[in-house]
Amino acid sequence: MQYDSIDILLVEDNMDDAEIAFRELKKGHLANNLFHVKSGQEAISFVFAQKKYEKKYKKRPALKVILLDINMPGISGTELLQQLKNDETTRDIPVIMLTSSRETEEIQKCYDLGASSYIIKPLNFDAFAHAVKDFGFFWLLLNEAPTTRAEL
Amino acid sequence: MDYNAINVLLVEDNLDEAELAMRQLKKNRMNTRLLHIKDGEEALDFIFATGKYDGLRDLQHSPDLILLDIQMPKLNGIEVLEKIKGDERTRSIPVVVLTSSNQNPNVQRCYELGANSYIVKPIGIENYTEALKRLGIYWQILNIPPG
Numbered sequence: 129m130q131y132d133s134i135d136i137l138l139v140e141d142n143m144d145d146a147e148i149a150f151r152e153l154k155k156g157h158l159a160n161n162l163f164h165v166k167s168g169q170e171a172i173s174f175v176f177a178q179k180k181y182e183k184k185y186k187k188r189p190a191l192k193v194i195l196l197d198i199n200m201p202g203i204s205g206t207e208l209l210q211q212l213k214n215d216e217t218t219r220d221i222p223v224i225m226l227t228s229s230r231e232t233e234e235i236q237k238c239y240d241l242g243a244s245s246y247i248i249k250p251l252n253f254d255a256f257a258h259a260v261k262d263f264g265f266f267w268l269l270l271n272e273a274p275t276t277r278a279e280l
Numbered sequence: 281m282d283y284n285a286i287n288v289l290l291v292e293d294n295l296d297e298a299e300l301a302m303r304q305l306k307k308n309r310m311n312t313r314l315l316h317i318k319d320g321e322e323a324l325d326f327i328f329a330t331g332k333y334d335g336l337r338d339l340q341h342s343p344d345l346i347l348l349d350i351q352m353p354k355l356n357g358i359e360v361l362e363k364i365k366g367d368e369r370t371r372s373i374p375v376v377v378l379t380s381s382n383q384n385p386n387v388q389r390c391y392e393l394g395a396n397s398y399i400v401k402p403i404g405i406e407n408y409t410e411a412l413k414r415l416g417i418y419w420q421i422l423n424i425p426p427g
C-alpha cells in the first residue's frame with residue numbers, strides 16, 4: 129500500500145461498521161486510498177508517523193478527511209479530535225465525528241473542539257451504506273481539501 | 281419573516297447562482313427556510329443581529345448552515361468567515377465556503393479560519409446544480425448541526 133497516497137483515514141473499532149464503510153466506498157471507487165485503524169492510539173501513530181508507521185513513509189499522507197468514531201476504548205474520539213486540532217500539521221484536515229448518540233452536549237462539544245461535521249450512524253444497514261456513499265462523494269470528490277502537506 | 285426560523289443562510293452576490301442554489305436547496309429538504317443575502321456586510325448584520333437586523337433575531341437560534349461565497353464586492357467573504365468563526369457565539373455554525381474558481385491560495389486560509397468545507401463551483405448549470413444537490417444531501421440531511 130502506498131502509505132503516502134492515503135487520503136481518507138477511518139478510525140473505527142467496530143469491525144462490522146468498518147467493513148460496510150469500506151465496501152460502500154469501494155463500490156464508488158473511492159476506497160483505493162482508504163486506511164482503517166481500530167483505535168485512537170493507532171490513529172495517532174499513523175497520522176504522526178510514529179511507532180510501527182515510523183519507517184513506512186517517504187512523507188506523511190496528505191489526508192483529505194478523517195472519519196472518527198466517538199465511542200472507542202482507550203483514547204476516545206473527542207480526545208483524538210483534540211490532539212489533531214492542537215497540532216498545526218493536522219489542524220486543518222476535516223474531521224468528521226461518527227456516533228450512535230444524539231446527545232446535544234456531545235454534539236456541541238465536538239463542534240467547539242473543531243470537528244467539521246457530525247454524523248449519526250444510521251441503525252439500518254442500507255441507510256448506513258447509503259450514508260457512507262454520500263459521505264464519500266462529498267468529502268472525497270466535491271470538497272476541496274486543505275493544502276497543508278506535512279513533510280517528514 | 282421569522283428570522284429566528286431561518287435554517288440556511290445563503291450569502292451570494294451572483295443572482296443567477298443564488299437562484300440555482302435556492303431552488304436546489306429547497307428541493308433537497310422540506311422545511312428549508314432559506315434567507316438569501318447579497319453582500320458580506322448585511323450577512324454580518326444578520327448573523328450578529330446588528331444594523332437592520334437589530335432586535336429581529338437572537339443568536340441562540342442560529343442557522344444550521346451558512347453557504348458563503350468568498351468572492352463578493354464590498355466586504356469580502358473571507359472577512360465574513362473570520363468574524364463568524366472568531367466569535368464564540370457563532371463559531372460552531374457550519375460554514376461551507378463557495379468560490380467560482382481555483383483560487384487555491386484561499387483554500388488554506390479558509391481552513392485555517394475554521395471553514396467546515398470548501399467547494400469550487402463547477403462550471404455549467406447542470407454541474408453546479410448537481411454539486412448543490414450533493415452539498416445539500418450532506419449538509420442539510422446527513423450532517424447534524426450543533427444545538
